Amino acid sequence: MKKCIIEHGLGKTIVLLVCVLGVLVCVSSCDSDRVNAGGTGKLRLSLSADTTSLKKGINNSTKAATSDEFEKFLTTADYKIRIVQESDTVQSYDRFDEMPSEIELKEGAYTMIAYKGNNLPSAFENPYFEGSTDFTVKADMSTPIDVTCTLGNARVTVDYTDDFKKAYEEYATLLKTSFTSEKLEIVKEEQRPAYLQVDKDGTELNVSIRLKKVGGNETKEYPVPATIVLERRQNVRLIFKTDGTSNGIGVDILLDDKLEKETFWPEIPDFM
Template identity: 30%
Template sequence: MGCGMEDEVDQEGYWMLQVDTDFTITTETKSSTESRASVPSVNDFVVELYNASGSTLVQKWEHFSDMGETIRSKTGDFLLKTYYGEQHTGAFEKPYYEGSSSFSVKGKQTTQVAVTARIANTKVSVNYKEGFKNYFKDYSMKMASTGDSLLFSKNETRAAFFEPGKVGMSLALTKQDGTQLSYSPASISTEKGKHYIINIDVSENGSGGMDLVIAFDKSTENRPITISLPGSATAVKSPPFILPTGFANGRILSFIVGATDIEPVSALVIAEGGISSCKISTDSYDVMKMNWPIGAIDLAATDASSVTNQQIIRDLGFDFTPSMNGLQMAELDFTKLIPLLPTNSQVDLTHTFYIEVTDEEGDTNARFSVVLQSMNPGFRLFKPVDIPIGSTLANIRFELCEGSINQIKAEYLSYGVWSACEFEKPIEKTNIVNIYSCTIKIPALTTQGQSIRLNYNNGARYSNEQVIEYLK
């Protein structure tokens, strides 16, 4: 063989592809019905070969079955993609699957390439319960992600597939007497590979009227949203209220500075009379230094000044349902804002936000506050174990990476005042680095539990708050 031909062979190699599939879809809500789209054959998947960065298509096979067992290729780094179906903004029973893998081809060698294809969009179903079907003459639900809406009619049983992200909803109802109603629940946040089932029902409200009941995600599955339906002399609209996810009204929610695995933190606004204004404000000077506008910001307003302020706080990471004026439901999402909140290397900072909602009839919600504490890493109190009724001793564990345990004191909250707790047993090291345990004395618990925290060096720093509760 000539030298030139040897060099050419050295610059070529082979690769073999194995495609696996994982068609698992995690169901996020409970339902008595379940629909399943047809599962494709691996042989029907499209296979595309790109350069290492994925910017240039090198070769394409319309079907995996069209590929030979071994592919001859130049040496180098490559990106392989395989998929089935079309990535769309919304379609019935049309899932989209995809997978990718990077690999290298070396001269005179055969590379084994493995890729797993998984569902890459969100599955959504609407489940009309029997009581709901009997109460209304006609009904339908429109849903949309980033594209055209899909209509779930009264007879629709198929599941729809959307791009992951926010999915909006609009419910149109016709009562037996012909009265027409419409409701716009807040959009739901969806993830790829998960199935969200929206359960819609009615129930008696105990005052002679009927409630519309909507349960559409994990946060409301066990605490469904109810809306009083008109048509009864005793049916009275409730004033606006707020359902929190990931926190409690007025209670401190602590997070570690720099944490990236923050659970969703959001507030669902419910206004049966339609949202007229939804104002958010903060008294945190540190947050205002981020360029957060001073004073209340009306998220439902459409004047130029309000729209400008709305965009400012969106850019800071705070998200909310757009064009919420007149809607019965809207979502305020703090999740992306939390990692960007101001921090301090010496002390933990607390940032309080206030939410005030007024409906179109002039009713306003009770005072609602979101209290977020940016906690320095290395000094935190873990969730205590529940204790028996009547007990005044609690075992706690905490982390202290820097400093002396001799400077640690425990405190409990009583009528808004923090008081010192005695240590029943001295602080001890555990077998985990920087983790300590001890037993403290607290007053007999109330039904709401007992808030506690740790104090370092006479108040130089405080830990996050935790709540000790009774054994259920």
């Protein structure tokens, strides 16, 4: 009697295991079919670079880039490539010229990013070029996309008028944005352009100036009252001057060679 009960129990167990295994195989097969349901397509990338600034050719400015400052960025062979889907990088290449002429991707929506240089918060002589575009891959189709890379940060230079130089023997301009942990200092006689990281929607630039008048012993720092909203590809030129009445100093703010603001602040008469 005992033996019979054991055999009957084993029989039920074996049947149950077979059913469970059958369900698992079915579920696995269904999942596999679901994963493979989306087909694949192909991507073809055409890459170019544009070295002009936001509103006009940056090379036309008196204080604009020298002819060789952006020259190397016109060569796209060594641009880095990233293909992103929902913030995840699905494909990447260290050089554009090492990228296949066609790439096979699963059906879906992607973003192509091409870039060259280092997008640092602030640094001298550090242009960064970038281009991106959204695209969709469809099954059994070849998708061509064109990406044009442009200056991805903002370029800033500083000048001082002759009357300003006569009034002050020491001076430096200080730049600060939300990306910088410390102020970038552009010292007297500094001619190198400063490059600042800029958000895609623009970034506020705070400017201050540190002064020591001719024959004086004290150095003071004063913030410029107006902030500047930087944009990518922008060429910014700051020209500091006296206000002509010994009541303070001012600054002309040129964006892409166009005078956008003329700011004076008279809080320095005691210092003059």
